[in-house]
Amino acid sequence: MNIFVDNERKEFFMNLVQLQYLAVLAQTENYTQAAEILNITQPTLSYAIKTLETQIDATLFEKVGRNVKLTERGKIFVKESNKALEILNQAVEKIHHLDQENNSIRITSLRTLGSSFLPKLLREFLDEVHDQEINFEFAPTPGFSQAMIEGLRQEKYDICFCSKVDDQDDIIYYPILEQKLYLITPKDHPLANRKSINLQDTFAYPHITYANNTGLANELNHLYNLCGQHPESSYSVSEDVEVAGLVAAGFGIGIVPQLDNLDDLELKKIPIAYPQWHRFLYMAILREHYQSPAAQSFIAYVKKKCLIC
Structure with a gap:
């Protein structure tokens, strides 16, 4: 000076x-x-x-x-x-x-993506760009998609990996992953030996359902509407792993996406034959939010690598 x-x-x-x-x-x-x-x-x-x-x-x-x-x-x-x-x-x-900040990327994601999909995606991105200065900041996940999108609107994050929770113009959702949905039951349940399941056959039994503020609750409501009825809910929770844990403990049956630890639990996983429905997960960004050069580079990479047309 x-x-x-x-x-x-x-x-x-x-x-x-x-x-x-x-x-x-x-x-x-x-x-x-x-x-x-x-x-x-x-x-x-x-x-x-x-x-x-x-x-x-x-x-x-x-x-x-x-x-x-x-x-x-x-x-x-x-x-x-x-x-x-x-x-x-x-x-x-x-x-x-x-x-x-120009080298930092603030992200949050559903826990189901945190054990395999997201770490692998980050590793592949860093290996491609060869930029050791880029730093990913993992914000504590609020657990479900609605809270993530609210945090995104408050600019707490640069990028969210979550379900689509609304159609407002301020958020851009890029579909990046497709997941099949499965019925899960305790191993001794009457439906446990089915090779596939018609969802209408499950309504005779209580379900572990998702709380209304979760993205998956909205998607399952579409499935139930196609069947013309909704299941009786024994418990309503926010997390996929909570559904799986309660089902394994015999509190009901449930519908979940593919989870990494499903095969380790005392339950059966049955493909849903009707209605056929796949769950999409998204990379969500705020339309008017400033993105650092590092974040712009990562967003472009995800769109190139994972975007589902």
């Missing part, structure tokens, strides 16, 4: 280094100690302070034995110049933070 001063048509410049030297000397009140802290020679420090005093036409220090102390003018100047240094340091921090 250079500060330009015009005093009776005499021009000079004060630089940031001089102010930094001044701040250290004002604290130590000793040229030798200040020079050691600044990792410069004492003559260099002396010259910088003398030049500064000449530029502002004021004596900043007076000698006290082997030390120095600030003059009254020096106290005033140091106090105000330290304020300037603090403002400048904050400006530098903001610039550095902006640089970090």
Whole structure:
């Protein structure tokens, strides 16, 4: 930083280094100690302070034995110049933070994507772009799609991987993954030996259903409407894994997408023959949200790699 001063048509410049030297000397009140802290020679420090005093036409220090102390003018100047240094340091921090933001991508996703699909996608993207500076920030997942989209609208995230929850124009949904839906039952359930299932045959039994604020609840309502009726709900939960856990414990039957740990649970997984329905998952972004260069690059990669036309 250079500060330009015009005093009776005499021009000079004060630089940031001089102010930094001044701040250290004002604290130590000793040229030798200040020079050691600044990792410069004492003559260099002396010259910088003398030049500064000449530029502002004021004596900043007076000698006290082997030390120095600030003059009254020096106290005033140091106090105000330290304020300037603090403002400048904050400006530098903001610039550095902006640089970090330009390389950061804030994402959140459904938990069902977190164990396999998403980590693999991120690894493949980083291997292709060869940019070690890109940083993915994993926001704590709110668990279900509606909350993710609300967070996206509040600009808490850059990208969400979730279900489609509405048709408002401010959100762009890119379909990136198709999942089949399965009926799951306890292993000793009357339907457990079926090779496939007509959903109408399941309504005689209580279901573990999804809470109304989840994306999958909306999709299942379409299936139930096609069948002309809705199941009796024994429990309503928000997570796929909660449905699977309750079914395995014998609290009812349920409909879930493919989950990584389904085969480890005490339950049977049965393809749904009617109505045929596939669940789509999406990459969701806010239409008017600023995307960093790193985020733009990742969005383009996902659209190229995963977009379902």
